[in-house]
Amino acid sequence: MAIKHTQEYRDPEIAAMLIGKIKQTSRKPFRLMEVCGTHTMAIFRHGIRQIIPEHISLLSGPGCPVCVTTQREIDTFIALSGIDNTIVATFGDLMRVPGTESSLENERACGKDIRMVYSTYDALNLARKIPDKKIIFLGVGFETTAPTIAASIVYARQQGIKNYFVHSSHKRVIPALSTLMEDEDVNIHGLILPGHVSVIIGMDAYRPVFDKYHLPCAVAGFEPVDILKGICSLVDQIESGHPMLENTYPRAVTAEGNKKAASIMEHVFENKDTAWRGLGMIPQSGLKLRDTFEAFDAQKVFAVEVPKSEEPRGCACGNVLKGAVTPPECPLYNKTCSPTSPVGPCMVSSEGTCSAYYRYHSNSL
Amino acid sequence: MCLAIPSRIVKIDNEMATIDVDGVQREASLLLLEEPAVGDWVIVHAGFAIHKIDEAVAQETLQILRDAASIMDQIDK
Numbered sequence: 001m002a003i004k005h006t007q008e009y010r011d012p013e014i015a016a017m018l019i020g021k022i023k024q025t026s027r028k029p030f031r032l033m034e035v036c037g038t039h040t041m042a043i044f045r046h047g048i049r050q051i052i053p054e055h056i057s058l059l060s061g062p063g064c065p066v067c068v069t070t071q072r073e074i075d076t077f078i079a080l081s082g083i084d085n086t087i088v089a090t091f092g093d094l095m096r097v098p099g100t101e102s103s104l105e106n107e108r109a110c111g112k113d114i115r116m117v118y119s120t121y122d123a124l125n126l127a128r129k130i131p132d133k134k135i136i137f138l139g140v141g142f143e144t145t146a147p148t149i150a151a152s153i154v155y156a157r158q159q160g161i162k163n164y165f166v167h168s169s170h171k172r173v174i175p176a177l178s179t180l181m182e183d184e185d186v187n188i189h190g191l192i193l194p195g196h197v198s199v200i201i202g203m204d205a206y207r208p209v210f211d212k213y214h215l216p217c218a219v220a221g222f223e224p225v226d227i228l229k230g231i232c233s234l235v236d237q238i239e240s241g242h243p244m245l246e247n248t249y250p251r252a253v254t255a256e257g258n259k260k261a262a263s264i265m266e267h268v269f270e271n272k273d274t275a276w277r278g279l280g281m282i283p284q285s286g287l288k289l290r291d292t293f294e295a296f297d298a299q300k301v302f303a304v305e306v307p308k309s310e311e312p313r314g315c316a317c318g319n320v321l322k323g324a325v326t327p328p329e330c331p332l333y334n335k336t337c338s339p340t341s342p343v344g345p346c347m348v349s350s351e352g353t354c355s356a357y358y359r360y361h362s363n364s365l
Numbered sequence: 366m367c368l369a370i371p372s373r374i375v376k377i378d379n380e381m382a383t384i385d386v387d388g389v390q391r392e393a394s395l396l397l398l399e400e401p402a403v404g405d406w407v408i409v410h411a412g413f414a415i416h417k418i419d420e421a422v423a424q425e426t427l428q429i430l431r432d433a434a435s436i437m438d439q440i441d442k
């Protein structure tokens with residue numbers, strides 16, 4: 001079966017037309033940032049950097065959920081795996097992220113029960129099948145993932161599952177955008193906004209940030225035509241001097257977003273101040289479980305001692321996540337740090353900028 | 366973590382759906398989706414369907430792009 005809603009957006013003729021338009025319209029050099037790890041991967045995979053004019057720089061922002069997770073949080077995950085009678089369930093990307101002393105992968109090799117799951121359903125199934133163990137799910141991700149975790153908690157309560165717990169390290173994109181805009185190291189002229197976070201939060205959610213900073217913004221999808229359409233919109237906005245908040249992915253993103261998902265998230269979580277790797281503490285940018293769900297809240301149920309956390313020495317992930325440096329500017333890149341022996345999270349996660357640079361190294365440098 | 370390729374719902378059983386991703390069948394929860402139906406094209410994230418692709422909008426966008434491409438083509442010739 002043809003991959004509908006995908007193949008059409010890879011049409012070389014349409015792509016050529018968009019590239020032509022970008023080349024015609026774009027005059028001055030400028031820097032665009034994509035704020036979504038899936039965009040980073042797609043931009044590299046489709047070779048978008050090579051086909052647009054050289055004076056347009058594409059930078060990656062804090063869009064890889066694993067990468068923005070702080071060292072302290074990683075160390076906490078590792079400590080959780082040491083609690084007796086527990087199984088830690090996690091998405092695969094977290095396994096190899098180096099903590100201060102160890103990683104989840106190391107701990108598993110030492111006999112801790114840590115399991116990779118594809119969705120919270122798998123974690124819930126573990127809880128159901130192994131009732132005498134406590135299952136702790138490591139909740140990492142943005143507004144796209146948070147509703148899926150919230151749904152699992154509601155489901156656990158409905159089903160009377162009492163051995164399922166979530167450690168919430170979720171983060172919200174909008175507060176991080178404001179922090180980026182205020183950061184002196186960040187020098188960008190337009191934002192490619194995340195496609196699937198926007199599916200949940202909707203275009204309207206960006207309005208306050210847009211009205212405050214008036215930076216050209218385009219929500220984009222993930223196929224080559226989608227990404228080029230987003231860039232085309234930003235070029236038009238920049239060259240005409242009329243910033244807009246444009247939705248170039250209307251088949252998936254609406255003004256109000258997915259209300260059902262947003263309301264389940266709202267039902268289970270409330271905002272809290274939280275720290276991001278690279279960006280520091282950002283007010284109201286994290287999500288914690290509401291008191292009504294405290295029985296499922298790993299932060300409340302389990303007290304773990306976490307030794308002093310230290311970020312990997314020499315790793316520039318913090319600045320990579322702000323687009324202030326590119327991975328090859330990091331002294332460790334491709335020397336002591338590579339996907340087989342990663343020093344920082346940006347080299348581990350498939351959505352990490354360093355790993356994307358590394359994989360597509362030969363054609364991107 | 367995002368599955369950017371849309372999947373088609375082929376079966377619904379309570380709040381779980383069987384989805385087809387380019388010929389491969391998987392399960393996805395429908396808890397976050399309003400009014401799902403067999404035949405819908407959905408975006409799936411971490412085992413949950415999070416959006417139904419708007420067919421009419423998808424067609425309209427493509428038409429506009431194709432028209433623009435053919436105009437550019439004519440100018441080039």
Ligand code: SF4
Binds near residue numbers: 334
């Ligand atoms: S190359 Fe490695 S050490 Fe350098 S910033 Fe990236 S992850 Fe950190």
